[in-house]
Amino acid sequence: MSDQAPPLAAAPVPALAARAARTGSSPVRDILALTARPEVISFAGGLPAPELFDAEGISAAFREVLAQAPQRVLQYSTSEGDPALRAAVAARTTARGLVTDADDLLITTGSQQGLTLLATALLEPGDVVLVEDPCYLAALQIFSLAGARVVAVPTDNEGLDPAALDEIAARENPKLLYVIPTFQNPTGRTLSAERRAAVAEVAARRGLWIAEDDPYGELRFEGEPQRWVASFPGAEDRTVLLGSFSKVMAPGLRLGTLRAPAGLRRACVIAKQAADLHTSTVDQAAAARYLTACDLDAHLARVRGAYRERRDALLAGLSAALPEGSRWNRPAGGMFVWATLPAGYDATALLPEVVRHDVAYVPGAPFFAGRPDPAAIRLSFVTHGPAEIGEGLQRLRAGIAAARRAG
Template structure:
């Protein structure tokens, strides 16, 4: 037997025993041929502004090819930092030197964890919350505690109680069209949450990738923009939802000494984000009509959200609970009836439809009857067919169980 067949690396304790990844498993489900996938938050590629993106990259290589291919600063390219600051400044005055560029907001979450979390530190998160945030924080040794939510977001009284009980390193929230539940925090709730955080002196990590996908009215301002909150908030954003997810560019806004720490953590993880992408995104944001693009996709996704909600109401068992999002990419279902959606998924894929079981979105004590579905990828006819396949899968599950 060769050495390569017998040698075993000694894996770090934080990864010992890990034999799956919710993100990897999700991407695998998305790619299965013949399966209608409601699993990933995958924008419909028919609505990518391909020509605008192509023009931005072409401009970079026509005008700054050597710079685009060279090493650069870890903080990010000045043009992109300026564009990011300009976008955030619509709600919160921001300068370019308050921006740290990241390779998508997912890297930003890992940078934050590296910069702030010691093993055993407590982080408060929504119940449920974004599964890749749970993964990033868990890999850095955090102890996560879920804060109960309702249709308006985290409950302020529960947030204050858990802050007093656990003294968390920070609170992680997705206030606008939350992943996975699709709920959006009202302004009244945002102010109440800010009041709790300010009175208790608790740091906030605010994740805002979906805020601009509001289907009715103007996007909500971030909690970071409320009086007194900017200094104790790290605000994350990305271009995945306003350009395309394949362009892995995001940024973080912060103030004070934490900015240097975030940059050091970024250097250790990836040195710099790809310069061609940064320059192209900066050019795109400067020259393309981003608002026109958003105005084009918002009504399309709004129609699909309504279609999925209506179809699910038609076929799900009595008593099932479905969120009704008015923005973002996801809705959340609680089936009840003792249904385990992890087991249900196996049958659903056999029937030709996929979703994400809800257990991965909980920091602890998951509700196993929950699931996340994305409505943005497919039109109403495909949504109808996919939900009908889900109906058949649930019927098979219940009959086999009984």
């Protein structure tokens, strides 16, 4: 007779939270994983051109703060963020037309964390969030994880439709509107001053918060800068302005900013304490030093010049690369061109064959919170130089043609 006890019948572990189960992976991230091979010319990810990073200036900033104050920059810090960095960002924000004090700002681990903190502080499960249709993918993920009900607001070639916004806000009683008014992701569109004023008026009259995301605003190639929605009458006390260093300095720093009215900002600080305590002390100190010692505006002028040339190269080659009857826009800045293939084309179905030709784009369908457009695609023009863009467009033409033949 054996002395061994019978094997334990283990019960299954509890299921994932419903919010995790219902929220899918980012299609852009999945595509980037498939196209990581160096021979692939990718129009998929919104990756800033690495050769344009001011690596020397950023390296010098890190060396200086580590040499001058290693005990401080390697230590824990406050949740609100480095005072010098907040002061520098406040000065730049004020210079761009929105009076801002350092105490109005919270430093975040990328602007995407700012939106996550806002959702944590503001949204209860079931709350309605209005978004542009199509919308930034990560925002859709964040609102899904918060348990919000996302309602799409129609757009046209000029961006969000304020009349539709008013009608939907009256019907749905939303708590928050999320917008990227300048060089929107994924479409590259920019709201006019008239539409910005109308959005502010609707938000004030219907009683909702605005999350204004502005990662691309300083990447303007032509035309006059637009005022932030936060500066229009009716929006001042209800707008959260999200900023980012990813597109103007380097995404690897993972630095963003959140500007919000005092009560909501304090709630976001508490959410940040629970999330990660504070953003990297040394990264913040180096960014603050860079803004003091280097000319960010001169660096941005170089970046804008290069990106303008790349946009023009992409636009010049699209008529030969895409099927006859395709349409696309001409953004005045930012990182993306939004194109639509002719009726009957499915950008998602075409993609596997396109990738086999060592080129990639992002299908537009996942960006829609409402009814998706299967023929839409997003093309990023910033990662590669004009010669590579030309080669990539030739591959794209061949890939689409092969996919159509195979289909």
